[in-house]
Amino acid sequence: MSHYSDLAIHGGRPVRSGKWPGWPISSxxxxxxxxxxxxxxxxxxxxxxxxxxxxxxxxxxxxxxxxxxxxxxxxxxxxxxxxxxxxxxxxxxxxxxxxxxxxxxxxxxxxxxxxxxxxxxxxxxxxxxxxxxxxxxxxxxxxxxxxxxxxxxxxxxxxxxxxxxxxxxxxxxxxxxxxxxxxxxxxxxxxxxxxxxxxxxxxxxxxxxxxxxxxxxxxxxxxxxxxxxxxxxxxxxxxxxxxxxxxxxxxxxxxxxxxxxxxxxxxxxxxxxKLDAENAARRRSAQYLDDLLRQLGCEPQATADATTSRAYYCYVVALPDEVLLHTSVQRFAQALSVELSLSCKPMYASLNDSRLYRPETRRRFALDAEFIEAVRPQRFELPAATEFARRSIALPHRFLLAETSDMLDVQRAMEKVLAHARRL
The missing domain is CATH 3.40.640.10 (Type I PLP-dependent aspartate aminotransferase-like (Major domain))
Known part of the structure; x- marks a missing residue:
C-alpha cells in the first residue's frame, strides 16, 4: 500500500493533473x-x-x-x-x-x-x-x-x-x-x-x-x-x-x-x-468505466430494466460498504476530486435531510399549524433514500466526453483513494 502522503489531498502527487473537457461547449x-x-x-x-x-x-x-x-x-x-x-x-x-x-x-x-x-x-x-x-x-x-x-x-x-x-x-x-x-x-x-x-x-x-x-x-x-x-x-x-x-x-x-x-x-x-453525439460519447465512456469500477468493488448506478438508452447527467457510483466503515462519502469525494482534478461530490442528500429544503425559513409557507406539520421534511422516514445518499458519489458528465482510455485515470484514482480510506 502506498504511503499516507501519497494521497493528493495530503500533498501527494495526483493521478491526473491534465484538463478534462469543459462544459458548456458552444458551436x-x-x-x-x-x-x-x-x-x-x-x-x-x-x-x-x-x-x-x-x-x-x-x-x-x-x-x-x-x-x-x-x-x-x-x-x-x-x-x-x-x-x-x-x-x-x-x-x-x-x-x-x-x-x-x-x-x-x-x-x-x-x-x-x-x-x-x-x-x-x-x-x-x-x-x-x-x-x-x-x-x-x-x-x-x-x-x-x-x-x-x-x-x-x-x-x-x-x-x-x-x-x-x-x-x-x-x-x-x-x-x-x-x-x-x-x-x-x-x-x-x-x-x-x-x-x-x-x-x-x-x-x-x-x-x-x-x-x-x-x-x-x-x-x-x-x-x-x-x-x-x-x-x-x-x-x-x-x-x-x-x-x-x-x-x-x-x-x-x-x-x-x-x-x-x-x-x-x-x-x-x-x-x-449536437446533443445526440455528445450523449453517445458519454455512454461509451460510462459503459467502459462501469466494468473498470466493478473490478474495485464499486457499484455503478442501475437503471430500470426497460431503459433503451441512458443519458448521463452525472456518473453515480456506490462505494463498498467496508470503505464507508472508515470514512464518509463526503471525505471520499473530496479526496477523489483532488486526485482527478475534477469536482466529485456526494449524491444529493435525502430531501428529509437536505440543508436546502427548509420550509420553516420562509414565512409564506406558515399557513397554519396543520400545513406547517404537513410540509415538515423530517416527518418522513426514507431508509432507502438515506442509504443511497450515504453510499453514492457523483462525477460531472463532462469527464465522460474525454477519450475512452481516459477512464483508466478514474479507475486508478478510485483505487488509490479506496486503498487509503482508513487514513481519510
Missing amino acids: ARTVDNLQSVLDSGRWSISGPYRGTPSFEQQFARGYASYTGARHCVPASSGTSSLTMALEGCEVGARDEVIVPAVSWVASASAVLGINAVPVLTDVDPRTGCLDPAALEDAITPRCRAITVVHLGSAVADLHGLLRVAQRHGVPLIEDCAQAHGAHYDGQHVGTFGRAGTFSMQHSKLLTSGEGGAVITDDDELARRLEHLRADGRTLSGEPPPIDQMELSETAEVMGSNYCLSEFHAAVLLAQLE
Missing part, C-alpha cells in the same frame, strides 16, 4: 444564432413581431419533434417548468404531490411554491428513482399528482409507476431535468406521463445557462401551459402585423412570467443539434 451555430437575435430587434416573445418565427417557437417545434411529443412549451427554468406542469394539472393549495426523496431541492420547493404539500417518497435502492411499491404506500385521497425524477443516469421504472398512477387516477409528471435524450421502451422520457419537464440550467446536458420546457401530448394542457408561462397570454393563431405583439390577451387562465428569452432559445436550438 459556430450557437454564435450565429445569438448574432441573429441581436440583429433582429426582437429579444423576447413579448417583443414586436418581425416577420419571421421567433427562436422560442423554432426551439419549441424542434424539441417537440426531438422528443416525439405533440407540444413543447419553453420556460425560463426547470423550476418554472415543473411549477407550470403542476398547475397545468390543476394542483393547488393543500393538495398532496408525490416527490421522490432523492433529488435536487427544486423537486420539493416547486410543489411548496404553489402551496401544495410535497409527500417525500422512498426510492429504488439500485436506481435512486421513485419506487413503485413506496409510491403505492404513499398515495392518499388528497394526492393530486405524482412527480418522478429520472436521476443521474437512471430512468425510473415508468411501467410500474404508471400502473400505480392509473389505478389511482392521478396524473404522472416526469421530471427529466437530468435526462435529455434518454429513452425508455423505445420512447423518449417525458412522453409517458401527462407532462414531462426539463431544465436547461448551466450544468444540464442541453443547456442555455438557464431555461426549461414542458412537453405533452395533451392539447388542452398545452394551451393552459402557454397561458401559465406568459401572464395569461398565448401566441396568436395568425402572425400579427409587423411591429405588433404576437401574444394575444385571451385571459383564459391567469399566468406568470416564465418566458424563455430569444437569446436562450437561440442557444438551445444550436445545442440541440
Whole structure:
C-alpha cells in the first residue's frame, strides 16, 4: 500500500493533473444564432413581431419533434417548468404531490411554491428513482399528482409507476431535468406521463445557462401551459402585423412570467443539434468505466430494466460498504476530486435531510399549524433514500466526453483513494 502522503489531498502527487473537457461547449451555430437575435430587434416573445418565427417557437417545434411529443412549451427554468406542469394539472393549495426523496431541492420547493404539500417518497435502492411499491404506500385521497425524477443516469421504472398512477387516477409528471435524450421502451422520457419537464440550467446536458420546457401530448394542457408561462397570454393563431405583439390577451387562465428569452432559445436550438453525439460519447465512456469500477468493488448506478438508452447527467457510483466503515462519502469525494482534478461530490442528500429544503425559513409557507406539520421534511422516514445518499458519489458528465482510455485515470484514482480510506 502506498504511503499516507501519497494521497493528493495530503500533498501527494495526483493521478491526473491534465484538463478534462469543459462544459458548456458552444458551436459556430450557437454564435450565429445569438448574432441573429441581436440583429433582429426582437429579444423576447413579448417583443414586436418581425416577420419571421421567433427562436422560442423554432426551439419549441424542434424539441417537440426531438422528443416525439405533440407540444413543447419553453420556460425560463426547470423550476418554472415543473411549477407550470403542476398547475397545468390543476394542483393547488393543500393538495398532496408525490416527490421522490432523492433529488435536487427544486423537486420539493416547486410543489411548496404553489402551496401544495410535497409527500417525500422512498426510492429504488439500485436506481435512486421513485419506487413503485413506496409510491403505492404513499398515495392518499388528497394526492393530486405524482412527480418522478429520472436521476443521474437512471430512468425510473415508468411501467410500474404508471400502473400505480392509473389505478389511482392521478396524473404522472416526469421530471427529466437530468435526462435529455434518454429513452425508455423505445420512447423518449417525458412522453409517458401527462407532462414531462426539463431544465436547461448551466450544468444540464442541453443547456442555455438557464431555461426549461414542458412537453405533452395533451392539447388542452398545452394551451393552459402557454397561458401559465406568459401572464395569461398565448401566441396568436395568425402572425400579427409587423411591429405588433404576437401574444394575444385571451385571459383564459391567469399566468406568470416564465418566458424563455430569444437569446436562450437561440442557444438551445444550436445545442440541440449536437446533443445526440455528445450523449453517445458519454455512454461509451460510462459503459467502459462501469466494468473498470466493478473490478474495485464499486457499484455503478442501475437503471430500470426497460431503459433503451441512458443519458448521463452525472456518473453515480456506490462505494463498498467496508470503505464507508472508515470514512464518509463526503471525505471520499473530496479526496477523489483532488486526485482527478475534477469536482466529485456526494449524491444529493435525502430531501428529509437536505440543508436546502427548509420550509420553516420562509414565512409564506406558515399557513397554519396543520400545513406547517404537513410540509415538515423530517416527518418522513426514507431508509432507502438515506442509504443511497450515504453510499453514492457523483462525477460531472463532462469527464465522460474525454477519450475512452481516459477512464483508466478514474479507475486508478478510485483505487488509490479506496486503498487509503482508513487514513481519510
